Amino acid sequence: MESIQFGQVIREKEFCMRKGATFLNHGSYGMVPRRVKELQKKYLYVTDEHPDDWFQRKSKGLWMAARDLAASLVNSDVDDIVLVQNATTGINTVLKALKLKETEAILVTSNTYAAIRNTAHHISTGGCGGQLLVMDICFPIQSEDEIVQQYNTFLSQHPNIKIAVVDHITSITALHLPIKRIIEACRDHNVLTMIDGAHAPGQVPIDMKDIDPDFYTGNFHKWLYTPRGCALLYIKKDHQTWVSPLVTSTNYSKSLDLQFFMQGTRDDCPYFCLPEALKFYNDIGGMDAITRYCSQLLDQAASKMVAEWGTAKLPVPRKMESPYMRMVKLPKLTGYIPSTSESVRLMSEIYSRWNIQTATLYVDCNLYVRLSANVYNTAADYDKLLEAITQMRDTSDYSSPVVTEFGHPIREAEFSLRKGSTFLNNAARGSIPRRVREIHLRYIDEIDDHPDDWMRRKLKNMWIAARDCAARFINADPEDFVFVQNATTGFNSVLKTFPFTHEDALMFTNNSFGAVQNTCRQLSTNLKGMKAHTMKISFPIESEDDLVEEHRKFIMEHPDIKLVVVDHITSQTALKFPVHKIVKLCKDMNVMVLVDGANAPGQVALDMKSLDPDFYCGNFHKWAFTPRGCGFLYVKKSYRQLVRPLVTSHNYEQDMTNEFFMQGYRDDTPYITVQHALQFYKDIGGMETVMEYNTALLKEAVDLITSSWETHTLPIPKSLEAPCVRMVRLPQLKAYGNNSEDAGRLVNDLYAQYDIQTQMFCVQGHLYIRVSAQVYNELNDYQKLVTVINRLRK
Known part of the structure; x- marks a missing residue:
């Protein structure tokens, strides 16, 4: 054995792999050397020579010897180690014996093995008590310190965590975590640790007395060459009085090792081969x-x-x-x-x-x-x-490097905007990068290659993948997120399908999007007989607290309000509401809240887990570069069964994901293109870089406009200004009055005569222009607007 060569020589001599096959997946099921397999066969034959002799007289000694060797291997007292078939069984054993209270929680991560997440989910939903918390591990990771700090922060924020399941080496990402430091962090927060070491034995050193976990489980059949079905479970002495095997058998209430040894008639030969497997490991x-x-x-x-x-x-x-x-x-x-x-x-x-x-x-x-x-x-x-x-490989990608020089260079290279035109109205319908559109069109072509294959076999997986990516962008659990064509469809779905009664009332503001106001009024007059209360917002606004206080007073004055509809960023006044404060206010007043975030995704950072609204709808096609017709609806878990799509189809009364996915045949390609749009956003620098450019450009543009026209922006605090959109009061114009009709006429005239696309609104008897800034804009675009408006002044 000392002279044997690794590679092809040891494969042919010591392993039984099929000739011609290439094995690059030892991490899943391991590989058993011939000599270990021969010993396993020998034990099985001996079993059949005299089953009673084997089970009554021989197997216990072999089990205890293997257990003692396992304890020595991980530097543990033998009384703290038992043998189990696999790490999944080890974790199930501990979590199901723990008997969490309803107020206590299990912590897993986004990298936790699926079987273990399922176990934790079962405990949290299957009547066993306890809650499930998932900590996201995101990439890139810069250092071990980053991970340890993330644990410390998460544990501080969730003091109800009773036990944390921590991977030693993650299965889905092969990430070697600093478990000793994580165990110390958990202990500092009085949290138990269950270490999932499925991949660790044989791959990294393990020293129980050094790392000192509460529980540890690891497989020997992955990297230590035992037959499959051989693992250890370490249980700290403090917990041995309440942990018992999943199978209760003859040795119930006896010592821990006897309970785990005897669990009915089964094949324990994989355990008994541990000494031979370890010998092979050391011999090579x-x-x-x-x-x-x-x-x-x-x-x-x-x-x-x-x-x-x-x-x-x-x-x-x-x-x-x-x-x-x-x-x-x-x-x-x-x-x-x-x-x-x-x-x-x-x-x-x-x-x-x-x-x-x-x-x-x-x-x-x-x-x-x-x-x-x-x-x-x-x-x-x-x-x-x-x-x-x-x-x-797919070599059809639009493979030229992304242009990241903002202004006209990125406009000419990445966008298809008509030459000579001036676009200052991204807030209305957004702009699609050329490379994103090319991918979108490829999907459309692929449908016609084989429509049945696309609809029956491909689309749902693509829809789910896109949903997961988009949900991550707004930090929402994917199960709480569905695609809709636009924010309007999203809030219609909530308002028209939620089981309101005629005694309930809705509240919105006079700044709410017209479609929101119309939908609420329709509900109050035609559908449910509900009341629709309008809260008037007047300008100037002194502070965001004043705006929150107005909401509080209005809700107090109208105790029948069941749901408050609040804009994240208003369409006609570009007012960025303090949604975190308003959502909290509504919770404190026992009122549901629906946030209309049509203009928010891509313009402000969204975090559904932090904001925690009851409902949130938004568009990706305004500021996140997707094809138009790509919006989303977030529904809090407690309401998922109460909100349905407007179109009832095949998946009626299934879960929210399936109902919203299947609404008859339609073109879902804008949804599945969202991943490419968000990748483009990331490629040009991400939100921080884009917002830095847009806000700086907008400030420079607004300063230019207001100084030239001798006017001002909408009188609101800086904290309520949207990052990429601003309302600027127009000067007095010769041929235009101060009303909504003239605002619309001015928009059309600027387009028809000067090829400038913008948007105007009448606010409190004055005309305001809503100015947008996007990465393809430059100051010259706003200079052109200033020049044209000056020509029209009185």
Whole structure:
């Protein structure tokens, strides 16, 4: 064994893998060496020689010997270790024995293994008590300190957390977490720790006395070469009085090891093979030799793939990379879009077409391949995968680099705006980058390639993937989020399907979008017999607190109000409401709130988990660069069963996602293009960069306009000004009065005579122009407006 060569030699001599197959997925199920498998077979034959002798006299000693070896391997007292079939069983054992109170919570992360999240979800919803909290782990990650601080912050914000499930090495992202520091952080907050070490034994050193968790479970069959169904569960002495196996059997109420040993008749041979498996592991060089070989192999393979595909590894520090696994982002592939279901389909195709077994996963809105390495792998294995993916690449992408110089350079390179025209009205219908439109049109063409294939097999997965990406953009749970064509459809869905009664009343303001006001009035006159109260907002507004106080007084004066409709950013006055304060006010007054965020996504950072409205609707096609007809509706979990789409179709009385997805045949391509639009937004610098440009340009433009016209902006506090839109009072004009009709006529005349597109409103007897700023605008655009208006002045 000391002289055996890693790679093809050890594969052929010591493993039983099918000839011609390429195995790059050791991380899922491990691989059993021939000599260990032979011992397993021997034990099974011995069992059949005399079953009673085996189960009554021999198996207990073998179980205890394996348990003692497992304890030695992880530096634990033997009384704190039991054997279980897998890490999932270990975690189920602890979480289901804990018996959480309804006020207590389990903490998992967005990287937690699906089976474990399901377990926690079952406990939180299946009558077992407790709540489920999910902490998002986002990429890139700069350092271990960042993760530890995130835990500290989250634990401080949620003092009801009873137990945290923490991965040692995550399955879906191969992320090696600093568990000792996380355990210390949890202990500082009086939170128990359940460490999911499914991938850890054999891959990283484990020392229970050093890390000191409350519970730890890990598989031996992944990286330590045992037969499958062999894992450990560590239970700290403090908790051994209340933890018991999932199966209650003959040894109930006896010592912990006896309870876990005897759980009815079963095959415990995988446990008994642990000594032989560990001997094999050490004979071939142990952790140091295996790590040297595997890490070098993975580093070379990952670097080669990144260079060939033009992608990147998952952005994490080197210290947080798993020794025997790496995550590499895949290029765009023909016929595949980033989603969980598509990653499964891709993995199946790679296997069926090229006989390569690997793991493809959906991470951070992209498809990744999780490369595993073990001693039987060679560089040629990864070259086969590289060639397979290269053959599947989609080379039809609009591949020129994104222009990031704002103003006319980005307008000419990335947008299709008509030459010579001046667009100062992005707030109305948005602008679509050329490359996003090209992708959108490709989707439309793909429908006609095979309509049934598109509608029956592809669309839902793409819809769900786009939904997940968009939900992440506004920090909402995907199950609380559905696509609608626009914000108008969103608030109509809520107002017309929620089970209001004729005794309930709605409230909106005179600044609410006209469609909102019309919908509320229709409900009050034609549909439900409800009242519709209008709160008048007058200018000037001195402070945002004054605006909040007006809402409070109005709600107090109208105790029949069931729902308040509040704009995030008003359409006709560009007034950015203090929605966090108003939402909190409505909660305190036991009134529901619907936020009309038509102009918000892409213009302000949205965080549904922080804002916590009852309902929120918004458009992506105004400020987030999607094709038009791409809006969303957020519905708080407690109301998901009470809100339905306006169109009733096949999925009636299913969950909210399915009802809103299926509303008869329609073109959903604007929704599935949202990922590409948000990627464009990210490519040009993201919200921080875009807002920095737009707000600076808008300030310069407003200063130019007001100084030239000797007027002013709408009198509101700076905190209530929208980032990219401003209302500026027009000077007196020769041929135009101060009314809504003349405002509309002026808009049409500016377009027809000067090719300037803007928007005008009459506010409190004066004409105001609503000026927008987007990345394709420059100060010259506003200078043109100033010049034209000056010609029209009295």
